[in-house]
Amino acid sequence: MSDDRQDFGGGAAKAAQNATDRMRASGQHMMESGSTIGVKILDQVEANAQEAFSALRAAAQAKDLSQVMQIQGDYLRAQGQRSMEQAREIGQLIMQFGRAAVSPGGDKPE
Numbered sequence: 001m002s003d004d005r006q007d008f009g010g011g012a013a014k015a016a017q018n019a020t021d022r023m024r025a026s027g028q029h030m031m032e033s034g035s036t037i038g039v040k041i042l043d044q045v046e047a048n049a050q051e052a053f054s055a056l057r058a059a060a061q062a063k064d065l066s067q068v069m070q071i072q073g074d075y076l077r078a079q080g081q082r083s084m085e086q087a088r089e090i091g092q093l094i095m096q097f098g099r100a101a102v103s104p105g106g107d108k109p110e
Contacts, residue, residue: 036093040093047082051078
């Protein structure tokens with residue numbers, strides 16, 4: 001029976017070590033995923049700010065109120081489209097990271 005106990009104890013220790021290793025890898029993956037999403041959001045914020053300043057410059061150079069209204073309308077329409085696209089991109093990243101977290105190989109998204 002002593003051999004059975006040692007086999008059981010060794011197996012339990014190995015299983016515990018494997019679980020610890022998987023948890024560590026999962027934590028690392030979550031940290032990398034959060035960083036990737038954070039950088040993507042910062043890129044989007046930067047693009048939005050550049051577009052806003054571009055529209056402000058154009059409005060400042062407008063010859064009359066109708067031009068200002070046209071510039072503003074174009075900007076708002078484009079910003080709405082950008083917002084939808086940006087939300088879709090973030091959603092896709094989150095889904096990819098979620099799939100990678102539960103997949104056996106833990107494949108990282110592209």
